[in-house]
Amino acid sequence: MSDTKSPRRADEAGSKVAGAAEKVYDAVVIGAGAGGLNAALVLARARCTVAVVDGGRPRNASAAHIRGFLSRDGMPPADLLEAGRAELTGYGADIFDNHIDRIAPGFFVHLSGGAALRARRIVVATGLRDQLPDLPGVRERWGRDLLHCPFCHGYEVRDQPLGVLGTHPDSVDQALLLVQWSADVVHFPHTRPLSDQDRERLTARGVRTVEGEIKRLAVTDDRLQGVELTDGRVVPRSAAFVFPRMVPNDSLLTELGCAKDERGVVTTDGSGRTSVYGVWAVGNVVDPRAQVVTAAGMGAAAAFALTHDLVDEDIDRALEAHRAAAHAVPAPQGAAV
CATH class of the missing domain: 3.50.50.60 (FAD/NAD(P)-binding domain)
Structure with a gap:
């Protein structure tokens, strides 16, 4: 019992x-x-x-x-x-x-x-x-254009360029789910290595993977512009998702x-x-x-x-x-x- x-x-x-x-x-x-x-x-x-x-x-x-x-x-x-x-x-x-x-x-x-x-x-x-990842811009954009739940916020950013910060073990599944709302989804593995199986799943679903460590969220005029990597690249995104x-x-x-x-x-x-x-x-x-x-x-x-x-x-x-x-x-x- x-x-x-x-x-x-x-x-x-x-x-x-x-x-x-x-x-x-x-x-x-x-x-x-x-x-x-x-x-x-x-x-x-x-x-x-x-x-x-x-x-x-x-x-x-x-x-x-x-x-x-x-x-x-x-x-x-x-x-x-x-x-x-x-x-x-x-x-x-x-x-x-x-x-x-x-x-x-x-x-x-x-x-x-x-x-x-x-x-x-x-x-x-x-x-x-x-508990959010310790990255510049994350806390400031949280609940605005840095989001968590696709069912709560996905419709409002439908068909927009979306990014997923790969800071959590469930980030890959989050990226795969987001294709339900947008065909333009980029997964940023950050410092978490991708398994061959996850990489194949992302590719099959049409999710693009951008390797490299995330430096910060790029913001201009109080709006998210994209995800900046430590090598200087900025990948334009209108909204991003993170799994806290x-x-x-x-x-x-x-x-x-x-x-x-x-x-x-x-x-x-x-x-x-x-x-x-x-x-x-x-x-x-x-x-x-x-x-x-x-x-x-x-x-x-x-x-x-x-x-x-x-x-x-x-x-x-x-x-x-x-x-x-x-x-x-x-x-x-x-x-x-």
């Missing part, structure tokens, strides 16, 4: 923490991206008491628009998050713009300002951070003891339930390739399962109280009360 089916309790042995709020939330959601906000929305509509804590910069903050999200295609990411927050407050959810120091036993969520929130359940939606190293922001999950797979990614079941009792995780923190719409769906799935979990717990408590009352010894008639 897997860990996710035999969860270990992390909320046991908790005692009251000095400075903790008296209110006990049904759920505290950590992270106010699409996954966290949608989880909180579904929970609030299920009449759960919900708090959302967020103190970070969204992963897609540098992107101008959300893509591939039905009815929200083209919306700026900040507008989606603002709308989500407004919807949540309309349902009575509390939102705290703060960082979290730690989660103590008993699900006391300690905020950086010294306060603590008490939760029955936890949803972690803290996303990930993209994706690092989950999972320190809270690690501290709680959540199990991880061989890649070092926290494992969950289909609802986002982790190996630790009462803890769910959704979005990029457990699925690096999840898009905005995917993360939102993961948040909803977690909220459904979490609500059922709370109801089951409430039923057990109600049954216990009911049976205790039924078996209580009645006081003798005439006895002082």
Whole structure:
């Protein structure tokens, strides 16, 4: 039986923490991206008491628009998050713009300002951070004309001269995929040797390979002009793609003891339930390739399962109280009360 089916309790042995709020939330959601906000929305509509804590910069903050999200295609990411927050407050959810120091036993969520929130359940939606190659121009152009996801940005640069910076093991596959959007794709292996098999695949797909170490991204008038190599050559490109190293922001999950797979990614079941009792995780923190719409769906799935979990717990408590009352010894008639 897997860990996710035999969860270990992390909320046991908790005692009251000095400075903790008296209110006990049904759920505290950590992270106010699409996954966290949608989880909180579904929970609030299920009449759960919900708090959302967020103190970070969204992963897609540098992107101008959300893509591939039905009815929200083209919306700026900040507008989606603002709308989500407004919807949540309309349902009575509390939102705290703060960082979290730690989660103590008993699900006391300690905020950086010294306060603590008490939760029955936890949803972690803290996303990930993209580690970009250390090349001049990369960070400055990121999210503008240096892109990552063809499904997010490929249509906007369709039929344009595209480049792929070969700084990641998956860069070849990225270049092969991009031909779906443009017939003019150049792969720059940089310092990573190409295997004969990859070279043949690129050639067969019509992807041109330009050998040489990348010096920088060539930019003029705040627009990408091409990729400059250390030998002085500049290969004109209108947009470039790079595969970053994706690092989950999972320190809270690690501290709680959540199990991880061989890649070092926290494992969950289909609802986002982790190996630790009462803890769910959704979005990029457990699925690096999840898009905005995917993360939102993961948040909803977690909220459904979490609500059922709370109801089951409430039923057990109600049954216990009911049976205790039924078996209580009645006081003798005439006895002082």
